[in-house]
Amino acid sequence: MDDMTVMDAAAIDAAVRDIFKHSVIWDGHSGFMPDPAADLHELSRWRDAGVNYLSVDVGFDALDWHSAIRTIAAFRRFIARNGDKYALVATVHDIHRAKAEGKMAITFDLEGANALDGRIEMVELYHRLGVRQILFAYNRNNLAGGGCHDADTGLTRFGRDMVDEMNRLGMFIDVTHCGYRTSMDAMEYSSQPVIFSHSNPRALKEHERNISDEQARACAATGGLVGVVGLENFLGDDARPETIAEHICYWADLIGPEHVGISLDHSFEVDVPHAHAMFETFPEYWPLSQGYGKKDRQQAHPRNLAEIAAILLKRGMAVRDVEAIFGGNFMRLAARIWR
Numbered sequence: 001m002d003d004m005t006v007m008d009a010a011a012i013d014a015a016v017r018d019i020f021k022h023s024v025i026w027d028g029h030s031g032f033m034p035d036p037a038a039d040l041h042e043l044s045r046w047r048d049a050g051v052n053y054l055s056v057d058v059g060f061d062a063l064d065w066h067s068a069i070r071t072i073a074a075f076r077r078f079i080a081r082n083g084d085k086y087a088l089v090a091t092v093h094d095i096h097r098a099k100a101e102g103k104m105a106i107t108f109d110l111e112g113a114n115a116l117d118g119r120i121e122m123v124e125l126y127h128r129l130g131v132r133q134i135l136f137a138y139n140r141n142n143l144a145g146g147g148c149h150d151a152d153t154g155l156t157r158f159g160r161d162m163v164d165e166m167n168r169l170g171m172f173i174d175v176t177h178c179g180y181r182t183s184m185d186a187m188e189y190s191s192q193p194v195i196f197s198h199s200n201p202r203a204l205k206e207h208e209r210n211i212s213d214e215q216a217r218a219c220a221a222t223g224g225l226v227g228v229v230g231l232e233n234f235l236g237d238d239a240r241p242e243t244i245a246e247h248i249c250y251w252a253d254l255i256g257p258e259h260v261g262i263s264l265d266h267s268f269e270v271d272v273p274h275a276h277a278m279f280e281t282f283p284e285y286w287p288l289s290q291g292y293g294k295k296d297r298q299q300a301h302p303r304n305l306a307e308i309a310a311i312l313l314k315r316g317m318a319v320r321d322v323e324a325i326f327g328g329n330f331m332r333l334a335a336r337i338w339r
Helices: 009-022 040-048 065-081 092-100 122-129 157-169 180-189 213-221 241-255 302-314 319-337
Strands: 053-060 086-088 104-111 131-135 172-174 226-228 260-262
Touching: 009 302, 009 319, 040 053, 040 065, 040 104, 040 302, 053 065, 053 131, 065 086, 065 104, 065 122, 086 092, 092 104, 092 319, 104 122, 122 131, 122 157, 157 172, 157 180, 172 319, 180 213, 213 226, 213 241, 226 241, 241 260, 241 302, 241 319, 260 319, 302 319
Parallel strands: 053 104, 086 104, 104 131, 131 172, 226 260
Antiparallel strands: none
16 A cells, blocks of 8 residues: 555545445445344345445355245345335346445345255256355355364365356355365365455454465455455454454455455344354354354444545555445456356
8 A cells, every 4th residue: 555645534535425426335245144034124224324235144054945045035025025225136237227226236145055955956046046155164064165163174076066056157156154275175176266255364363264364365366355344253352443444454465455345244133033042052153262152242334334444545545445345346256257
């Protein structure tokens, strides 16, 4: 960021307003419980904050494929019934059109291969239903590969089949939550760029869910990007905008701002019994030794995004780089990969 010019407060405010007005603001992953009972009216948190695109989680490895399908059905129905505010999209053109119409664009993502039920043909089914990114293993090992809180196994034969199928269909291959070897194997094997949709630097916060500089450099070498997550667990002692900006700047300095994005992993309360009991039912996914289970966990809110952008500009980051980090980079990848 050596060539950046210092802006005064008025210029920063004007630049942030311009970015949010003319650019696509992209949040690469939501964190609320994927369940048909989720009150999707809470998506207004993102829309009111100026977010133009959100990837909505519809399943993770602690839940089976039946749950993912039920959730997708419920979420698709909500989006269709609230078409004045939200649009289920398939292409970058759809995202631009949704923004022009004042709607927030949505696609779905899956955190782990358990939702495939061991059947590779499920990838295409999910793609047809609106899923545009899938990661291999959510914290624990599975049929596709290794999770970050488990033995460090690599990408399996089924995992490679997933890569081939996602490359064919045009989907983001996501290695967030995966173990080191699985992430490196996937990045070496894929013919398309690979993303860490929501992963922070381990150099700033020692946590098994965060990733090393080596993994981030390997991701950038594929042409992919790393999205910064806004949860206290992976940021440090807080989830303040200043702390998130520090993690963004770390990645931008290490791998270049063209390989950085934002995926807050923001969640809202989902009032279903198994959501509250999830930590007790599947404790292996969230080991207490890694700081999970803390009550009143801090998290960034979508309304913090404008402040984060302002902090980056105040630090001397160029407007073009803030635009790229806040959506341009993900849009570029989607234009290349999605079909």
